[in-house]
Structures are given as C-alpha cells and as structure tokens.
Amino acid sequence: MIIERLENRLCEYALLMRLHRPIGIYLLLWPTLWALWLAGNGQPPRGTTLVFIIGVALMRSAGCVMNDIADRKFDPHVARTRDRPLAAGRVSLGEAVGVASVLCLLAFALVLTQNALTVKLAFIGLALALTYPFMKRFHHFPQLHLGAAFGWGIPMAYAAITDTVPLVAWVLFAGNILWSAIYDTQYAMVDREDDLKIGVKSTAILFGEQDRRIIGYLQLAFIALLIGIGLLTGRGWLYYLACFVAAWFALYQQYLIHNRVPEDCFKAFLNNNGLGSVIFCGLLLDFLPASTP
Template sequence: MKLYQYAILMRLNRPIGILLLLWPTLWALWIAGQGHPDVLVTTVFILGVILMRSAGCVINDYADRNIDPHVKRTRERPLAAKRVTEKEALILFVVLCLIAFSLVLLMNILTIGLSVIAALLAAAYPFMKRYTHFPQVFLGAAFGFAIPMAFAAQTGEIPLIAWLLFVINILWTVVYDTLYAIVDREDDLLIGVKSTAILFGKADKVIVASLQIIVIILLLYLGMLLGYTYLYYIGIFIAAMLAIYQQWLIKDREAAKCFQAFLNNHWFGMAVFVGIVGHYYT
C-alpha cells in the first residue's frame, strides 16, 4: 500500500528524529514564553516539527537514493528498494513543506522569513555528506533553527539567549549524530560518504565526551543567565549522568550500543526540558 510506504519514507515508524527535534524546540518555547508559551504558537511548532522532520527524511532518502542500496541498514528503505518512485518522493517533500509553510503563515512576519532559511537548511543538509566531514553541524543548524523561530513567534524578536540555545543544540546534535554515524562508519568509508565519525577516527570517544562537557557547561551558564532555580540544575545533573552513561555504552564502539547511545539522547533532551519546566512551575 502506497500510503504505508510514504509513512515509512517519512520515518513515522521511527519517532526518535521527531523527539530529538522537538525537545530543543520546546526548550525555546518555554524559555521565550517564560513558562507559559502561547497555545497557538506551541501547536504550530509541534506540528511543524513533525512535518519538517518528515520532509527532511524524504529529501534525505532522495539525496541518498543511489547510496542507500549499498548500505545494509538502509537498503530496504522505500526509495532504495524501488517501492516509491523518485517523482513520488519529490512530490511528497513539496507537499509536506507547503503544509508546514501554511502553518507558519499563522505567525508573524519575522517567523515567516526565518522559516524560509529553515527550509533551505533542511533541503541542503542531505547533500552535505558529499562535500564536508561536518554534515552533523549542518544537521544541528537545520534541526535547531526552530529555536530562533520560536523566540520570534513568541516575542517578536531574537535575543542573544536564543542564539546561545542554538549553539548548544548544534553541539548536542554533533554529539548524538556522531554516535549514529559510528554505526555506519565502515559502510560510509567504502562508498565515500563523509561524517564527523570518520573525521574524528580513533579520537571519536574523546571528542564526543569533550563536546558533551561543553554542552553541559553551556546549559549551566544558560541557567545562570536566566536566574533559574535548583530544579533546573537537577535536570541538567540528570542530563550529565545520561551523557556519562552514553560514554559507557560506546566504550567498545559496538554498533548496537552506539545506536543505543544515540537513542538515549531523547532522555537527555527530556531531562533538560523537565528542568526548565520545573523552574517555572514551582
């Protein structure tokens, strides 16, 4: 059934990507709304996350349509397995983007303008792995652009705190997507695809740990700037413990455990969000 294949192409059966995109968006909405974000804005952004993550998966598979058949983990994806045509994939991508843009039209002019940049980042990211070892940075920018958009929609401006949160999200994305890339490193080397996992090589665990430490420090600094109370810092402490657990998982670079460490970042994002919410609701 075609609708089922479209759902698989959009990765609706694997919501981890939606969650990893959703948590920093919620961080931004709650901070910008000082604990009480506008209901319409929140609804639009949650739906936008689902739509744009789905669109990102579609354009990613379209970009990798000649690569995925050669990678064990991806060869059964709808485009790679020829269960969806290239034309169908492009039409689906455009439809998802148009629906997302129609939602953004409910927001202010600044948010609408930023959405164009976000769409360009989302469309460009899948092609970056051919030209740079830092596609994870582009992914972080694409995933994280909802942060300045959330501040713009909620407050009509983009304060410096929004860009600090944006940087935090980019660094965090490099962390979890490097863990994901370690799983595919051998296949990527064979087919010539670039990633931070390949660039970091044997220093991957040390660099990922260093980035995790920087993310935690910046999150602590964020709390200080916002004058957050102890519940926020409990959330950050839990996030730090999760980062340590991820390091334990990847100690032997076993593919399954590296993937588990990647998935564990959902809980990292949730811990930060619960800390933010805890500050405002106590």
C-alpha cells in the same frame, strides 16, 4: 482493489517519512520546546506551541524524504538503509518529491499564522533542511549542518513569542549544534564501515580513534552551555538538577560507545531522547511555581 492499493501507498509513504521511527521528531522537538518555554517564561501561547509541535513533525518527515532523495544511490549499498522505500524501489523518485513538497507546503502554511519575523526565518530553515542531505559529499561536518537545521526552531520560537531573537536564543542554538554533533556522531559510528566503502563523509570518520574523547569534550561543552543558559535566564535549582541528570545521561552514552559496537552506538544515539526530555522536564518544573496561581 483501489482501497488496498491506496493503503499500500500510504504505508510506503509513512515508512519514507520514518513515522515508525519517531526518534528524529523527538530530537527536533526537545530544543524547540526548550526555546518555547524560555521565550514564554514558562507559559508559551498554546496556539504557537501547537503550531511548532505540528511543524516539527512535518519538517522532520520532509527532511527524511529529502535525505532519501539525496541518498538514493548510496542507500542500497548500506545494510541499515537498503530496505528504505526509495532505495528498494517501492516508491518512485517522483512520488518522493511529491511527498516532500506537500509536507513543506503544509509546514509553511502553519508558519504563515505567525508574525513576519518568524516567516522570514522559516525560509532560512527550509534552506538548511534542503541542503543538509548533500553535505556529507563535501565535508566531514554534516553533523553541524544537521544541528543548525534541527535547531532552527529555536530562533523561530523566540521570534514567534517575542518578535525578536535575543542572545540567549543564539546560545541555545549553539548548544543544540553541539548536541546534534554528539548524537549524530554516535549515529554515524553505526555506519562508519559502510560510509568508508561508499565514500561519504562524517565526523565519525574524521575523528577516527579519537571519536569517544571528542564526543566527551562536546558533551562537556554542551552541559556547560546549558548551565550558562540557566544563568542567563535566572533559572532555579530544579533546572540545574536536570542539567546534572543530563550529565549522567552523557556518561552512560560514553559507556555505551566505549567498545564502538554498532548496536551500542545506536543505543547511545537513542539515549539522547531521554537527555532532551530531562532538560525539558527541568524547565517545566522550574517554571511551575511561577506559573501556578
């Protein structure tokens, strides 16, 4: 009986952390890996890479729990979120706070294995993660705040490997904010009608009928920044080929959101996992000749 109850609680905690939907981990992981490979010239330290990969999983999970805590009064009124453990009452507020606290403490313990600059930057990352869930109440750009939270691993990765945060790290960080605005607006297009009813804000609501066009402009700017990063870091043709393929991913997303069908907008959001992986594969292959003996 005790074991069965424990299994039930762990299952609910896993659902609370969205471990059954790892897309958020991937979208946080790809830019972190981009930064690790660029900062490490294609050979980032294995220990540092492992710390960041585990840290990404922990902080994304913590972010999901904190988001559900902040939205616990909104989620029961949204079709897509009403069955989440906290919204449905299967997990208490105290349990959710406890889970988030443990995850953050574990992530911080990992950060303590890195240098002082990385530890200092981690406090800013925690502040971004804690405040993001509340931004949709105050302004229409929570997607930009998400981009900063999801992309904070970029300056941290550079700090961990080089003990500094150069200009290229901030260019990459800016690119990730644009990318996050793209995919989270696509995500918000799924919930636009429910969000309008309950009064929360998003770029999808702000952009209105101009949503597809503005997403297109953001996609162009994002690809341009990726190319700029290639120029700043002296990347080769394999990286630029990856940028070209990423542009086709962006075009396909435009096709998916053309009629604003919620299911297709969600597919466009998920498609960004492929885009992020293509850029990483481009970096991996581009650095490979230099790293092979």
